[in-house]
Amino acid sequence: MDTRALKNPYPDYDGTPACTQHLFDHQGRLTAEFAGRVSSKINELLSHMENGLKSADPRDCSGYTGWAGIALLYLHLFDVYGEASFLQRALDYVSRSLQCLTRRWVTFLCGDAGPLAVAAVIYHRLQRRQEADDCLGRLLQYQRSVVRGEGSLPDELLYGRIGYLYSLVFVNQQYQGEKIPMQYIQEICEAILASGENLSRKGRTQDKTPLLYEWYQEYYVGAAHGLAGIYYFLMQPGFGVGDDRLLRVVKPSMDYMCQLKFPSGNYPPCIGDTRDQLVHWCHGSPGVLYMLLQAHKVYGEDQYLLGALECGEVIWERGLLKKGYGLCHGAAGNAYGFLALYKHTHAPQHLYRACRFAEWCLDYGKHGCRTPDTPFSLFEGMAGTIYFLADLMQPLRSKFPAFEM
Numbered sequence: 001m002d003t004r005a006l007k008n009p010y011p012d013y014d015g016t017p018a019c020t021q022h023l024f025d026h027q028g029r030l031t032a033e034f035a036g037r038v039s040s041k042i043n044e045l046l047s048h049m050e051n052g053l054k055s056a057d058p059r060d061c062s063g064y065t066g067w068a069g070i071a072l073l074y075l076h077l078f079d080v081y082g083e084a085s086f087l088q089r090a091l092d093y094v095s096r097s098l099q100c101l102t103r104r105w106v107t108f109l110c111g112d113a114g115p116l117a118v119a120a121v122i123y124h125r126l127q128r129r130q131e132a133d134d135c136l137g138r139l140l141q142y143q144r145s146v147v148r149g150e151g152s153l154p155d156e157l158l159y160g161r162i163g164y165l166y167s168l169v170f171v172n173q174q175y176q177g178e179k180i181p182m183q184y185i186q187e188i189c190e191a192i193l194a195s196g197e198n199l200s201r202k203g204r205t206q207d208k209t210p211l212l213y214e215w216y217q218e219y220y221v222g223a224a225h226g227l228a229g230i231y232y233f234l235m236q237p238g239f240g241v242g243d244d245r246l247l248r249v250v251k252p253s254m255d256y257m258c259q260l261k262f263p264s265g266n267y268p269p270c271i272g273d274t275r276d277q278l279v280h281w282c283h284g285s286p287g288v289l290y291m292l293l294q295a296h297k298v299y300g301e302d303q304y305l306l307g308a309l310e311c312g313e314v315i316w317e318r319g320l321l322k323k324g325y326g327l328c329h330g331a332a333g334n335a336y337g338f339l340a341l342y343k344h345t346h347a348p349q350h351l352y353r354a355c356r357f358a359e360w361c362l363d364y365g366k367h368g369c370r371t372p373d374t375p376f377s378l379f380e381g382m383a384g385t386i387y388f389l390a391d392l393m394q395p396l397r398s399k400f401p402a403f404e405m
């Protein structure tokens with residue numbers, strides 16, 4: 001009996017046109033009626049969020065809970081809808097973020113790299129080239145210290161090297177070119193590989209897993225703090241890991257991690273944790289899924305695709321969380337797993353499931369879920385739900401923000 005999720009009230013996909021026809025057509029385009037419902041909910045939630053943000057922490061610059069996350073949402077809305085007012089809002093919020101940088105953390109979601117990268121992109125869109133280049137210059141100043149791992153920098157996504165690396169990748173994606181030379185990204189990957197091999201050597205686990213990573217003395221598994229998030233990035237083309245090390249080093253480490261899977265198809269939050277409880281993007285199968293899909297692309301082995309599909313089943317059964325509708329540990333974040341499966345397989349089942357989770361989000365606040373600490377933020381709150389609903393409008397272009405490549 002799962003106490004952390006609400007029972008999924010929707011019938012599952014049954015392969016008949018009748019089950020999808022009110023949601024999308026045979027090419028995966030949302031019906032006008034459903035798209036209209038989603039859009040009007042986006043507008044309603046946006047005005048609710050704007051109101052709520054008046055009482056948000058004015059000194060939180062971060063992408064995760066603070067101003068950079070709201071700026072990222074508006075940048076996304078500008079990309080989806082093309083309305084100039086969204087870009088202006090993005091600028092307003094990122095300017096606020098830049099005024100209260102942490103001067104401590106260096107990542108996209110929890111540190112100063114996110115605000116600088118998002119600001120650079122917004123200035124670039126506004127053709128304010130000098131300010132964009134200024135932000136990029138400040139962003140790149142951290143690169144050497146990230147490679148060296150100063151301040152015992154971890155490797156994971158939220159506070160570590162991968163989280164800084166993502167900022168550089170984000171800039172290149174948004175500029176649609178190699179604005180930041182790949183060499184900077186490859187140097188960070190080298191440091192991450194060296195760090196993982198070093199920890200595995202120390203723990204004498206090289207035979208089982210040539211790479212190993214820790215965060216606060218635990219070997220985390222999931223996307224936010226753990227192995228799955230790190231391996232997902234190490235497998236990206238052009239990041240300099242190379243075929244030989246992908247086979248000798250990354251693959252056996254990933255296969256070791258895959259063995260930790262529970263009978264349910266879910267994954268533990270940490271190595272050695274036997275409680276099959278968390279079905280979040282941050283901990284559990286909804287985040288591991290991205291690693292498995294990437295592994296399927298890179299190694300072409302069916303086991304990875306089957307594992308990812310199994311993650312999808314877990315999300316469908318247990319993904320409507322009592323924690324609410326957010327990205328990190330909520331229904332919207334979990335629904336991105338279906339979108340990733342849809343992009344990979346083009347099977348309508350996954351788009352159907354994403355639409356059903358979106359319908360759940362259309363009833364925001366009506367299921368008796370808990371209210372998060374930062375109820376309007378990108379990663380815990382309403383901004384994340386809006387981000388997901390906007391992504392559903394163009395399913396094949398959707399990407400889990402601040403993470404998915």
Ligand SMILES: [Zn+2]
Pocket residue numbers: 280281282283328329
């Ligand atoms: Zn979380």
